[in-house]
Structure formats: structure tokens, C-alpha cells
Amino acid sequence: MKFTKHVFVCTNQKEAPKKSCGAEHGAALLDAFKQELTQRGLQKEIRAQRAGCLDACAFGPALVVYPEGTYYGNVQVADVAEIVEKHLVNNEVVERLKLDF
Template sequence: MPAFTHHIFVCCNYREPTNPRGCCDPKQSEALRNQFKIELKKRGLNGQVRANKAGCLDQCEHGPNLVIYPQGIWYGGVRLEDVSRIIEETIVKGVILQELVIAPECLNNPACPHVQARKEQPCGGSR
């Protein structure tokens, strides 16, 4: 079997609601990963594109989040209704969905304005 053309890593990490860092919304994240698998199979892409659960991607403030390799595209605030568009636009056509991109200046930045917003809306929130 040839190598996968893309890997989609969906953060499925869980932290207690009292954790000051919050979490990516683990119920939604698990549903996202499952929806990716369903959609990829429907399109006949399941042998070419792999959707995986990931531990913490360290972008909790932007959850639910995922990263697509080999391009290294980071998407945040992803919802179930985004899955088909991500597959069609990003995976199939190579188009980056700007409205979902986690800004490069926010990646791994404790001064990102989303950090404070997540503290005010802990575990379970999304865009």
C-alpha cells in the first residue's frame, strides 16, 4: 500500500473542566474524527488520507482543533459541518480555509488573546 497523501490529526485530549488550560472539547473532537473517517470512506479516500486521534496538540485555546500534514495546516474552532468542506477544499483541492486557520502568531503563544478567552469559557467551548 502506498503512503498516505495526508494525515489529519484531531486533538482528542481531555482535561478536567477545572483545569485552567481548558481543553479542546473532547466530545466534539471525537465526533469530528469519526465524521472525517465516514466522509473519507464515502469519497473513497480512506486508503489515501488518514484521520487520527491525537493527544494534546497544545492549541487548547483554539479547540476543537486539528492539524493536516504534510502541509502543516492548523485549523481551530472546527465543527462537524466543516468536515466535508475541509475534505473537499483542503484535502482534494489544496485550498486553505482561512476562516478556520489558527493564526501563526497564535500557535504556541501564551500571550495569544484566545488564552484569556478560553480561561473565561473553560473545557467544552468552541467558536
């Protein structure tokens, strides 16, 4: 496997009045993940990419980390460094952002 982990960030846009991750700064989150991974030299082992709807709109902005399948919700740009450090580097779930379906 080329990447040890994948971060899929929802950037889906829905028409108002429905909440959508794309409208709630999904693209900014994706950019922040890419920047953080690059700064840490992790971009060759961990991939962050855009995703369509993750079916977690009510909890957005949302993302999912694979291979674990851990969903995070209400993620802010300020949370990116913590998710990278705790989950992606040290395999520790960020409980305060974790979604339980």
C-alpha cells in the first residue's frame, strides 16, 4: 500500500437551507491538512484528499480517516494540527471530535 493512512475531507456543496461541509470550510480544512502533512514531511505516507458527501452533514464539517474508519465532526481549521499529531502520527483518536454512528 502506498499510503499508510488516508484523510477524506468532505467538500460537498448542498443548496441552502441544508448544511453542507463545503460551505462550512471543507476546502480550507483540506488545504490545512495538506499543508500540515507537507510541513511534517508526511505527504508521502499520509494522503489528504477531498471527498463527496460522507453522510454526516448535520455534524459537519466532517472527515474520515482510513484505514481505521474514524469519523470526525465539527472540525475546525484550528483542529488540524491536533488530528495530525494525535491520530495520524500517534494513532490516538481525538475523542472530543469523534463521531459515533
